[in-house]
Amino acid sequence: MNDRPDRGELLEAVRRFLADEAVPALGGHLGYQARVAANVLAIVAREIEFEAVDLDSEWRGLAALFDLHGEPPTDAAEVRSEIQAWNDALGERIRAGDADAGP
Template sequence: MTQDRPDKAELLDAVIEYLTDRLFPTLDGELAFHARVSANLLTILKRELELGESMDADELTRLRTLLQQEHGSLDDLTRDLAAQIRAGGLDDKRDDVLADVKRTVEDKLKVVSPKYLER
């Protein structure tokens, strides 16, 4: 139920804040490392919840256009794209393929490590 408060993102924010503001200062060594990794994973999960659905829909639209296929799941079309690239079936659409792959990688980086896009 998305109308209930706190929502998923707010719950994740609360745990992340607890880990970083309250728990980190009391830990050192391996425990601090694992707490930091946990906070980073929760941050990735939060971005995935916020961005993932629309990114997947955009990627599906791009793949359907690029491959000229009206049907198929994102996974199926991604496998088809890879197979066609390997077989040379999209050599005539090289620029379009590169643009699609670049956009897909950028979207993935927005979720897992947005700092890389600032470089």
């Protein structure tokens, strides 16, 4: 299935409208707010674009820190859940002083 436009394209279309049409038409404080909104959309689009790579990198880094082997789950929600659990466990180790000597 080809879902076009995708979420990145939708964000870019709204960002361009804000930057190219709304900001010049509004001017002043509202123009500034529209420019801020356009910049927020650009940030969100970049986060979406790189999310899979970032999740994979964080998952692998934490797995190595805990000396775990294997591949990350294919489901992004499951990857996020494991990352959260490992970050919580790492925080506990740090608070307990178990991470003071390094990896």
